[in-house]
Amino acid sequence: MDKSLSSLDWTLVRAFLAVADTGSLSGAARRLGGSQPTLGRQIRQLETALGQALFHRRPKGLALTENGRALLPGAQKMQAAMHEIELTAAGRETGLSGPVRITASESVSLSILPPILAKLRLEAPGISIDLVPSDSTENLLFREADIALRMYRPRQLELVARHLGDIRLGIYASRAYLDRAGRPETALDLFDHPIIGYDRNEEIIRELQSRGFPATREWFAFRCDSHTVNWELVRAGCGIGFGQAGVAQADPEIEEIPIDVNLPVLPVWLATHQALRHSPRIAMVWDALAEGMAPHLV
Amino acid sequence: MDKSLSSLDWTLVRAFLAVADTGSLSGAARRLGGSQPTLGRQIRQLETALGQALFHRRPKGLALTENGRALLPGAQKMQAAMHEIELTAAGRETGLSGPVRITASESVSLSILPPILAKLRLEAPGISIDLVPSDSTENLLFREADIALRMYRPRQLELVARHLGDIRLGIYASRAYLDRAGRPETALDLFDHPIIGYDRNEEIIRELQSRGFPATREWFAFRCDSHTVNWELVRAGCGIGFGQAGVAQADPEIEEIPIDVNLPVLPVWLATHQALRHSPRIAMVWDALAEGMAPHLV
DNA sequence: ATTTATCCATTCATCCATGAATACCAGCCC
DNA sequence: GGGCTGGTATTCATGGATGAATGGATAAAT
Structure with missing residues (x-):
């Protein structure tokens, strides 16, 4: 009425x-x-x-x-x-305090970011960090995150992205496993070992196929789409798997298998919304991430 | 935080x-x-x-x-x-009940609309009417009114407008005044009488000037920008003024001065937002206004 | 058939946002 | 200067919005 x-x-x-x-x-x-x-x-x-x-x-x-x-x-x-x-x-926010929400892949969130973020907190105690482990692609636009750390080039409009470098991948197994099952020396030897691979992650499977591996779901002895769990399978001595060089080198249990099979590299991109790029708070976290990631990249 | x-x-x-x-x-x-x-x-x-x-x-x-x-x-x-x-x-509202907000000039709101709206209420008791007497031009866009009755052609985008006809203007005075001061018979005679005109209403003054009247603020003996008050001055016998034919004819106190001075006519437009045009409620009021105004127009 | 997991509607005590009243401040006019 | 007319800030009692809890209904799962 x-x-x-x-x-x-x-x-x-x-x-x-x-x-x-x-x-x-x-x-x-x-x-x-x-x-x-x-x-x-x-x-x-x-x-x-x-x-x-x-x-x-x-x-x-x-x-x-x-x-x-x-x-x-x-x-x-x-x-x-x-x-x-x-x-x-x-x-337009000024000042170095407030929340910053970061999204990154599960494995990077787990194994690389924590020390970087800890150091950042010491330098800028006013900044609080929300870390969202996720690979979903669309969450920058709707501001579900302020900064994204991605393993591919973000292509959305209105985003500013920077290629930090690449993560080298390698073939790894646990020392205990290799002591028990022997160390493969040629690419052919690999086929005598159980391979830890992926289930429905089409992208990785296709990449492997294009490099000459007979990678199908059936080829893998263990299948798990979660990178982190996948890596834990390697550490537990289930067999031979693929992993990130930086993570592997920091792990005394892990031994690299020095066979050159021309593995791809993982590109590492940093992205944020262009409106946020020059906010001091965001810029500080951005720089800390870029600097902190550098040692892990080639 | x-x-x-x-x-x-x-x-x-x-x-x-x-x-x-x-x-x-x-x-x-x-x-x-x-x-x-x-x-x-x-x-x-x-x-x-x-x-x-x-x-x-x-x-x-x-x-x-x-x-x-x-x-x-x-x-x-x-x-x-x-x-x-x-x-x-x-x-998208359906049904013939609910509020409808009409805006119209002060004088029309006062002298013409009431009987029309009264009849409308009888036909559609569910409709409630908000009448906003105002000449402000921009109030249809922001939905301050649903239907506007205007004395000029609305030119906003997204509006649908219809020219209903014109209101004839005439020269009038009260019978009492004319009995006392005499009845002018030629255009020149008008200058012997006090004229009731407008103060800052540039539009009307310019219109009069373009038709040969020496209309300046000084020429008028009484000045009032409100049409309704202006007309009351005429009715009170202050002098000679301009008015709407329909209003004047309904008033036994008022006498027309039959001098042909080629006065302009007032165009009458009905307007609404195009999104509302086909809402049953709006359409009903629209039709009632168009029909009700007809007898007052030439 | 039973269980489980949804979902929406309703109730009711709580608590927070609200607005009347008030204090206060800065111009402005006489 | 005194009164007036705008404004904003603050206080405080109150009413209305809120959410935990409950009930009931339906679909899926066992």
């Missing part, structure tokens, strides 16, 4: 988007850090304010109605504008 | 925009229908969340800082998206 005067609360639109995205009140509540009853009320409030139903209440959750779908583009524009605001605000 | 997780409340951006626009917390509070302490808190909250000052606290109010100005474009995009949402939602 008279609610059209004070327009509608912008928070309701955010709730609408979250529910439309996740398809459920509970999911939206989790995403927004709220509670399911609150989300339910907000959606109902929005619907009565607009005088139309936006969702079908299904047993599995809430599904958009026609009317609801019509509002989606506008709501998304709103969200995009909100992101823009957050980005420019963060980019 | 950890507030960057749950992002920031979208309501704060609305508060930010309102304060930036109005230049004061109190002004923003008035616009948003809130209170000044609330606005103050919201701005402070936004500033601490972003870690930067957005406004200079001046004795006269709040002025944007550099950082604040940088956020303005994003905030405006957000507002625009919000308007889009409201428009599409309103455009």
Whole structure:
């Protein structure tokens, strides 16, 4: 009746988007850090304010109605504008304190970053670090992370990326295993040993095939897509596997198998949103990462 | 510290925009229908969340800082998206009930619309009418009104407008005045009488001048920019003035002065946002206005 | 058939955001 | 200087939004 005067609360639109995205009140509540009853009320409030139903209440959750779908583009524009605001605000932040969110691959997060980040904390105690181990590619755009450390060249627009160098890969096994099963000396010898490889990681399998390995799922004696677990299998003496040179050299249990099979290298890229690049805080972490990674790269 | 997780409340951006626009917390509070302490808190909250000052606290109010100005474009995009949402939602509304906001010139609102709207209410009791007497030109875009009745051709994009016809203008005085001061018979005679005209309404003055009247502020014996008050001066017998034929003919106190001086006509336009045009509610009011205005037009 | 895991609606005590009231400050006009 | 009219900041009682808990319903899994 008279609610059209004070327009509608912008928070309701955010709730609408979250529910439309996740398809459920509970999911939206989790995403927004709220509670399911609150989300339910907000959606109902929005619907009565607009005088139309936006969702079908299904047993599995809430599904958009026609009317609801019509509002989606506008709501998304709103969200995009909100992101823009957050980005420019963060980019103009001065001072060396505040949170910085880093995303990096699981293995790098585990084996390389901790000492680097520890040193950084000593130099800039005001900076707090969120580390998100993940290989998902799209999380820089929506500011799920401020800085990404990736093993491939990021290609999104609006990102600034720098190639730090490459991580050398090698063939490794545990000393105990080699003592027991013997040390292969030629590439052919490798086939007498169990190989620790990957399951569904198409990328790595294809790379190996293109270099002459008969790499199929069946060829591997052990299969695990997680790089870190994979490496633990090597350390436990399950067989012969592939690993990062830096990680391997720091491990006294591990011995390199000196066969030249022309393995690829892993390119290491640093990336951030261009709006953030010159924020002092971000720049400091950026530099620390670039410097700290250097010893691990060729 | 950890507030960057749950992002920031979208309501704060609305508060930010309102304060930036109005230049004061109190002004923003008035616009948003809130209170000044609330606005103050919201701005402070936004500033601490972003870690930067957005406004200079001046004795006269709040002025944007550099950082604040940088956020303005994003905030405006957000507002625009919000308007889009409201428009599409309103455009998809079905059913013949709900509020419709009409804006029309003061004089038309006063003398012509009431009976039309009364009849409309009888036909569609579910529709409630907000009537905003105003000549401000820009209020359709931001949805301050759903339908505008204007005395000129609206030229905004995204608007659909229709020319209903023209209102004839004439020269009038009260019967009492003419009995007392005599009835002018030629255009020259007019100069012996006090003329009721306009003060700062450049448009009307220029129009009169282009038709051969020596219309300057000084030429008028009475000056008042409000059409309605201007007309009341005529009715009170202050002298000779200009008025709308329809209004004058309905008034037994008023007598037309039959001198042909080639007065202009007032074009009458109906306009609404194109997204609303086919909403049943809006369409109904639109038709009622078009039909109701017809007898007053030539 | 039973169990489990979803999800939504409802209730109710809690607590936080809200706004009326107030104090206070800086210009401005007389 | 005194009164007036804008403003902002602060306080404090209150009401409304919030979320934990609960109930109920449906689909998938055992």
